[in-house]
Amino acid sequence: MNITRRAAFTALVGSAGLFSAPPCIVGKGHYSEAKRARLKVARKRRRVIFVDDNYGLSHQGSDTPGGFLKPRLKPLVGTHVDTITYAVYAHSPAYISKTHPRHYAAAGGTSVTDQAWARHHKALVKAGHDPLQLVVDFAHGNGMEAFAHMSMNDCHDSFMPNLMNPFKAKHPELLVNPQGVLPNLQLYVTAYDFSHKEVRDRQFSIVEEVCDRYDVDGFEMDFIRHPMFFSRCIRGEPATKEEIDIMTSFMGRIRKRADEIGVRRGKPVLLSARVPDSFDLAIHLGMDLKSWISRDLIDIVIAGGGYASNTLAVADFVELAHQHDVLVYPCINQKPWSCDKAWRREGNRALAATWHQAGVDGIHFWNLATPFDPYSIQSQQELVRIRKKVYACLTEVGEAETLRGKDKLYCLDSTVFHHYQHISSEPPLPVHLMPGAARKIPLVLGDDVQAAAKADELAELRLELILHGPLLPGMLTLRVNDQLVTGGELLPTGYAHSHEHRHATDGQSEPHSHVHFQANQLSYLLSAPPLRLGQNEIEVSLQTSRKVVSGPLKLVNAQLWVKYKGGSAS
Numbered sequence: 001m002n003i004t005r006r007a008a009f010t011a012l013v014g015s016a017g018l019f020s021a022p023p024c025i026v027g028k029g030h031y032s033e034a035k036r037a038r039l040k041v042a043r044k045r046r047r048v049i050f051v052d053d054n055y056g057l058s059h060q061g062s063d064t065p066g067g068f069l070k071p072r073l074k075p076l077v078g079t080h081v082d083t084i085t086y087a088v089y090a091h092s093p094a095y096i097s098k099t100h101p102r103h104y105a106a107a108g109g110t111s112v113t114d115q116a117w118a119r120h121h122k123a124l125v126k127a128g129h130d131p132l133q134l135v136v137d138f139a140h141g142n143g144m145e146a147f148a149h150m151s152m153n154d155c156h157d158s159f160m161p162n163l164m165n166p167f168k169a170k171h172p173e174l175l176v177n178p179q180g181v182l183p184n185l186q187l188y189v190t191a192y193d194f195s196h197k198e199v200r201d202r203q204f205s206i207v208e209e210v211c212d213r214y215d216v217d218g219f220e221m222d223f224i225r226h227p228m229f230f231s232r233c234i235r236g237e238p239a240t241k242e243e244i245d246i247m248t249s250f251m252g253r254i255r256k257r258a259d260e261i262g263v264r265r266g267k268p269v270l271l272s273a274r275v276p277d278s279f280d281l282a283i284h285l286g287m288d289l290k291s292w293i294s295r296d297l298i299d300i301v302i303a304g305g306g307y308a309s310n311t312l313a314v315a316d317f318v319e320l321a322h323q324h325d326v327l328v329y330p331c332i333n334q335k336p337w338s339c340d341k342a343w344r345r346e347g348n349r350a351l352a353a354t355w356h357q358a359g360v361d362g363i364h365f366w367n368l369a370t371p372f373d374p375y376s377i378q379s380q381q382e383l384v385r386i387r388k389k390v391y392a393c394l395t396e397v398g399e400a401e402t403l404r405g406k407d408k409l410y411c412l413d414s415t416v417f418h419h420y421q422h423i424s425s426e427p428p429l430p431v432h433l434m435p436g437a438a439r440k441i442p443l444v445l446g447d448d449v450q451a452a453a454k455a456d457e458l459a460e461l462r463l464e465l466i467l468h469g470p471l472l473p474g475m476l477t478l479r480v481n482d483q484l485v486t487g488g489e490l491l492p493t494g495y496a497h498s499h500e501h502r503h504a505t506d507g508q509s510e511p512h513s514h515v516h517f518q519a520n521q522l523s524y525l526l527s528a529p530p531l532r533l534g535q536n537e538i539e540v541s542l543q544t545s546r547k548v549v550s551g552p553l554k555l556v557n558a559q560l561w562v563k564y565k566g567g568s569a570s
Contacts, residue, residue, distance in 0.1 A: 034259040035296050038268040039325055041217070042299045047080040047398025049272075049302075049329055049364045051149055051220070053087045054094055057131070058116045060380055063123035065134050071383065072370075073135065075391050077142050080398025082362075085147040085220050086135040089206050090154040091163040095132035096125060099209055103165060136215055145217040147272070148210045151225035152203060158190040167202070168192075174199050177231040184418040185236070188228035194286070195230060195243060200250050207254055211261045211269050218270030219258065222366075224305040224331075227276060227423045229286050236422075239286035247286045251297040272300035274331060274366070276423035277312050279320075285423070293326050301326060302364050304425075306333020308413040309351055310444075311425035314358040327361040335369035345393050350408035350562070352397035353446030357534070363397050403446075405457065407567040410445060410560040430556040431540075433467075433476075438541035439555070445536060447562050449528035460563040461526040465540070466493075469553035471520045478522075479539040481530040489523045526560075 031039075052072055061067030073084060088095045092103045102121070124131060132148065139146035157164040168175065174196045178189040192199040207219055228234055230243045239247075251273075258269040275289055276282045282289045292298050303317045309332060317328045332351060335344075352363050370387050377383045396402045413427035428441045452458045463480075471490065478485045530536075540555060 032296060034262070034268070035325075037262065038270060038299055041268050042270055042325070042327060044082075046082045046145065046327075046329075047362045048394060049083040049085055049147070049220075049300075049362065050076060050081045050368065050394070051085040051087065051364070051366045052135070053149075053367045054090075054117060055367070055370070057094075057120045059120075059383075060116075062116075063120040064127075065124070065129050068120070068124065068129075068131065068134060069138055071387065073138055075387065076144070076394065079391065079394035080396070080402075081144065081394055082398075083145040083147055083217070084135060084139045085149045085218075086132055087149045087151070088132050088210055090151040090225065091156055091165055093206070094121070095148075095210065095214070096130045097206075097209060098213075099205060132210070132214055132216075140215070146215075147218040147220050147270075148214065148216045149220040149222060150203075150206060150210075152221050152223050153188075153191045153194075153226050153229060155188050155190050155226040155228070158187055164190070171198070176228060176234050178234065180235040182234070182236050184421060185228065185234050187419045188226055188234055191226060191228040191234070193229070193231050194246060194250065200246075200253075204250070204253060204257075208257050208261075211258055215265075215267075216269070217267075218272060218299070220272045220274065220300075220302065221254075222274045222302075223282075223285075223287060224274050224276070224366075224420075224423060227285055227305070227420070233285050238284045243286045244283065244288050248288050248291055248295075248297070251292055252295070255297045270299040271297070272302055272329075273298045274302035274364075275304075277304045277308060277425040278316065281423050290320060293321055293324050296324070299326060300361075301328050303328055303330040304333075305420050305423050306331040306366060307416045307420045307423075308425040308427050309333070310354075310411055311413045311427055313425065314355050314360060318359045322359070328359075329362050329364040330355050330360055331364045331366055332368075334367050344409050345389070346407050346409035346561075347411060348393040348397055349403055349406055350410045350446065352393075353400065353403045353408060354410075354444050355446070356400035356403070357446040365394075368394075405452075405564050405567055407564060408447060408562045410443065410562065412441060412443060412558040414557055429558065430468075430554050433540065433542050433553045433555060435542045438539050441538045441540070441555075441558065443536040443538055443558075443560060445531065445533055445560075445562070448533040449531050449562060450533065452564065453528040457564055458528070458562075459565045459567065460561060461528060461531060462561040462563070463524045463526055463538070464557075464559050464561070465522040465524075465555060466557035467520050467522065467553060467555050468518065470518055471522075471553060475542055476522060477541045477543055478524060480526060481532070481537055482539075483530040485524050485526065487524065491521045491523065493519045493521050531560075 056062055056068055056072040059067065059071045062071070076084065093100050121131065136146040157168065168190060174192055176188065176191045176193045181189060194200055210216060211219055229247065230239050233239055255271060258271055262268040273292065275287060276285065279289050293301065301317055301321050303314060304312045309330070312330055314328070314330050321328045332348060335347065355363065368390060370390050377386070396406065412429050414429040416424045416427055431439045431441070433439060449458065449461065473490050476488065478488060538558065542553065
């Protein structure tokens with residue numbers, strides 16, 4: 001007997017009550033039918049969610065289906081990536097839309113057709129190939145899910161006018177009012193203001209069209225690209241209750257339509273949302289994430305912008321979301337930003353180990369750190385070499401077990417990129433050091449270093465501190481979990497400089513100044529104990545008997561190497 005997809009979906013709903021996982025309270029104390037259907041899909045193994053932000057279109061040869069898939073997506077086969085999320089809309093649709101035309105020239109006629117991604121996109125479409133459909137077919141053909149991804153309020157056109165969508169140019173009244181914008185929020189002056197129904201209708205129609213016309217397994221709404229939704233927030237003011245309700249209603253509308261589409265096609269549509277680093281930061285911008293979770297408006301939380309990943313309070317997301325059978329995937333944005341400039345595989349391992357220890361459901365990568373090719377590479381061979389190195393972590397980070405016994409680099413977050421400070425956790429660094437005043441800094445480890453030490457598996461535990469300012473041997477005192485650490489090796493590394501923007505009290509930006517620092521590295525060999533799994537505390541202070549030669553001393557970076565015997569080769 002033939003069973004229709006709709007009948008299969010109905011059967012799935014009916015059988016969902018057999019699951020033993022704790023129920024999500026929806027409505028008056030019971031599962032909704034749609035939630036029951038989605039749970040079976042949501043609970044499948046999904047170790048790594050990988051977002052391709054259209055950079056596949058920039059590659060040489062990506063004007064053909066094979067060339068489009070080869071450099072960025074084909075290497076994912078056989079890794080921990082179980083879900084490919086393809087960016088379908090930022091300033092213009094990357095899929096073949098029936099309602100939103102693709103623009104290859106900005107409002108005012110500025111051409112972008114000479115850019116590689118535009119040429120390749122046009123060639124694919126002209127030959128009858130839809131980039132999103134290519135990704136969906138590739139993912140499903142290789143046993144992976146295919147999600148669509150949308151930048152919910154893209155503002156690249158604020159500094160790249162050749163990306164200005166004609167709809168924005170025609171309707172400036174729908175954008176945020178830039179009057180009184182804070183200096184660090186200038187990036188968002190071309191953001192839509194979601195208080196306008198026309199804006200919400202337009203963004204809703206994109207989600208609806210993609211879910212309705214493509215066999216996507218889910219839709220990721222990226223509220224970090226870009227995090228501004230109401231005019232008052234661009235002045236640093238919190239969203240009002242009315243604005244918060246507007247966003248919750250908007251999410252409810254998307255949830256309702258996605259479930260309707262799921263019933264029609266006999267296959268649920270999961271919804272995920274990439275959100276700021278905490279519930280408080282989210283609600284300040286109008287996103288009542290706690291309500292979104294408790295009211296079953298999303299299935300997956302992509303936690304954090306990824307600019308202060310080591311400081312992200314993952315446990316807070318896990319605690320609430322898991323009460324409602326909502327999954328949590330913390331975000332690594334390109335790379336751990338506090339690792340040194342030479343991208344570190346070990347840094348991603350450390351983040352993932354910490355997050356698995358906190359109970360997350362997997363790892364989310366946004367724009368995994370490969371060059372913004374083809375602009376920063378010398379040859380395709382170089383790109384292949386770099387990508388192979390970068391993608392190596394994708395066979396490790398999706399599970400705690402595959403991370404055991406492998407070298408890791410635990411970093412402390414330092415200064416956050418100023419455009420994203422309003423959605424990021426407060427980093428513990430930099431800190432100014434003054435004689436007699438101890439500074440305590442948290443360090444969380446996902447490795448049971450004491451068990452590893454007892455089993456004679458550790459090769460080295462090395463703490464490296466980078467300081468700006470005059471530093472003499474013996475000037476710094478270090479304690480780890482209240483235990484004094486001695487024998488630090490001081491290595492002058494020359495001079496560093498920064499471009500500091502100073503802002504007057506009236507919010508106006510003053511000209512930037514060049515600030516030069518004497519740079520030093522202090523390196524300490526540690527042991528376990530005192531280091532331990534979970535929360536640790538580093539305490540640094542300057543000896544009061546020592547005289548600072550000249551100027552302030554600032555701790556700007558700190559990182560801990562956890563190296564295993566044989567771990568570097570794995």
